Amino acid sequence: MNHAQLTALGRALRLLGEHGEALSADTPDARLHEVGADLRRALDLLQDSVTTAAPTTRCAEHPNGPVDESAPDRCLLCETRRRAARRAELGGGYQGARGGREQSATAPSRYGVRADRPQPQQRWLPELWNGQEWQLCGTPRRDRREAELYIAAQRRGPRPAMAYRLVHEFTDYEVLRVWGTPVKVDIEPLGNL
DSSP: OOHHHHHHHHHHHHHHHHHHHHOOTTOOHHHHHHHHHHHHHHHHHHHHHOOSOOOSSSOSSOTTSOBOTTSTTOBHHHHHHHHHHHHHHHTOSOOGGGTSOOOOOSSOOSSOOGGGSOSSOOEEEEEEEOSSSEEEOSOOBSOHHHHHHHHHHHHHSSSOOSEEEEEEESSSEEEEEEEEOOOOOOSSGGGGO
16 A cells, blocks of 8 residues: 555545544434445545455465364464364374374375485585685585586686595585695794794
8 A cells, every 4th residue: 555545545534433423313314425425435445555355364374375164263274284283182193203103105205205305415515725724615516526627626726725625415524535735834934933
């Protein structure tokens, strides 16, 4: 609702409030027709200012979601979640991966089940030796060959590091290859004499 619509709607509603205060048992019909016209004008302004569809549920999270007449907020999605929580409290819910009895799926899943998928994504991390420790020197790559090409380009660059390594990250970290020799460099001149 823009400012002009807000101002016009506020003015129309205030005018209706004044009509309501002035009503009495002996109000003439001409005045009632005027109130009706002002009421229609206020409704038209209100309909012009509303940009979204009327909510079908009383749910703040899913105002236009599917309707369940038996739910207190008429939201099927929230009521399904509440029913599943109540079933789990009573012990009738699915116990599969949480250590309960194993249940077979009613139909095979097109995408597999959670236990079939690996937890982390595998990545290759290019690292350089900065004289004190290994540090990440580029974006982690999803392709090993691309990571090796990146390290080769770094070694040919204007200021190559003393050593580079490629670390494979999956469930754990594994050093795959080391280029150069990492030597601990004392940052103080003359060996801190």
